[in-house]
Amino acid sequence: MTLSLKAIGKRYADGVWGVRDVDLELDTGIHGLLGPNGAGKSTLLRIIATVSEPSEGSFVWNGTDVTDDPVTVRRVLGYLPQDFGVYPDLTAVEFLQYIAALRGVDGETAADRIDDLLAVAGLQDDRDRKLRTFSGGMCRSVGIVQALVNDPELLVVDEPTVGLDPEKRVQVRNLLTEVARDRVVLLSTHIVPDVEATANTVALLSDGELLDHTTPESLIEAAEGNVFEVLVPQSEVDSVRAQYQVSGTVQRTDGVRMRVIADDRPAPDAEPVVPTLEDAYLNRIDREGDRFDDSR
Numbered sequence: 001m002t003l004s005l006k007a008i009g010k011r012y013a014d015g016v017w018g019v020r021d022v023d024l025e026l027d028t029g030i031h032g033l034l035g036p037n038g039a040g041k042s043t044l045l046r047i048i049a050t051v052s053e054p055s056e057g058s059f060v061w062n063g064t065d066v067t068d069d070p071v072t073v074r075r076v077l078g079y080l081p082q083d084f085g086v087y088p089d090l091t092a093v094e095f096l097q098y099i100a101a102l103r104g105v106d107g108e109t110a111a112d113r114i115d116d117l118l119a120v121a122g123l124q125d126d127r128d129r130k131l132r133t134f135s136g137g138m139c140r141s142v143g144i145v146q147a148l149v150n151d152p153e154l155l156v157v158d159e160p161t162v163g164l165d166p167e168k169r170v171q172v173r174n175l176l177t178e179v180a181r182d183r184v185v186l187l188s189t190h191i192v193p194d195v196e197a198t199a200n201t202v203a204l205l206s207d208g209e210l211l212d213h214t215t216p217e218s219l220i221e222a223a224e225g226n227v228f229e230v231l232v233p234q235s236e237v238d239s240v241r242a243q244y245q246v247s248g249t250v251q252r253t254d255g256v257r258m259r260v261i262a263d264d265r266p267a268p269d270a271e272p273v274v275p276t277l278e279d280a281y282l283n284r285i286d287r288e289g290d291r292f293d294d295s296r
């Protein structure tokens with residue numbers, strides 16, 4: 001299974017380019033899509049989900065050009081949009097049966113699948129409650145279930161774990177990993193640890209451009225030697241933040257332990273540490289910011 005994007009661009013009516021000139025090859029597995037706010041992640045996902053037409057370029061699913069024939073993808077697609085909404089007067093099961101019917105899943109298959117997925121999502125006891133009584137996190141879980149109800153070959157999920165408690169986040173990660181064994185999963189998120197825990201590859205978007213598509217390991221390798229931890233008195237925290245990209249802080253009684261991205265040791269007592277994917281992501285995005293700053 002392969003999804004291949006060729007020079008995809010989307011220009012909105014006001015002239016803003018959501019994404020531009022994106023080439024991306026995805027095969028079986030989980031592919032994390034990371035980027036700052038406004039980078040173009042949702043725009044790209046909407047194009048792949050055939051909700052929005054690209055202004056430029058084309059994309060191909062298993063050899064078929066989707067730009068000419070969007071139904072090819074719609075038949076095999078599961079999609080969780082960023083702004084997913086539910087019908088509040090339906091129960092969870094009624095809503096999922098409705099979505100399954102829209103996707104052409106027969107009643108018996110849908111019933112079995114809905115039972116299994118509600119159990120995996122930890123919602124089996126809530127199946128007959130109206131969705132208006134669900135919490136935000138529970139609605140998000142229903143959103144993930146509806147994306148999987150037709151057993152999709154291509155799963156496109158936009159911020160699937162936003163609003164979920166830590167236990168549910170782990171459940172969703174496990175579910176995605178399970179699904180991705182023989183499918184293509186594209187996961188857009190701001191929660192970098194979710195990508196670190198699940199993704200086979202990472203695509204980085206910034207300002208509508210694809211900066212990199214690589215493995216998490218090689219992104220982390222590129223940040224080796226650039227991540228330090230240093231204990232800073234509370235009074236100096238702001239000045240460290242002003243000078244460096246800071247990927248984390250921990251309050252302690254004797255000051256603040258700061259995790260700093262820097263080319264060189266930021267202070268004599270700073271200790272080099274092994275980068276996480278979050279450090280590596282910030283390191284890469286930060287360098288790109290510097291490149292834009294230098295070219296101005």
Ligand SMILES: Nc1ncnc2c1ncn2[C@@H]1O[C@H](COP(=O)(O)OP(=O)(O)OP(=O)(O)O)[C@@H](O)[C@H]1O
Binds near residue numbers: 018036041044
């Ligand atoms: N319907 C629209 N009309 C005009 N511009 C849009 C529209 N949707 C998105 N944009 C613009 O396209 C760019 C990319 O937006 P997009 O929502 O794809 O980014 P994102 O990476 O998903 O951001 P976030 O992480 O904040 O959700 C932004 O400059 C945004 O303002």
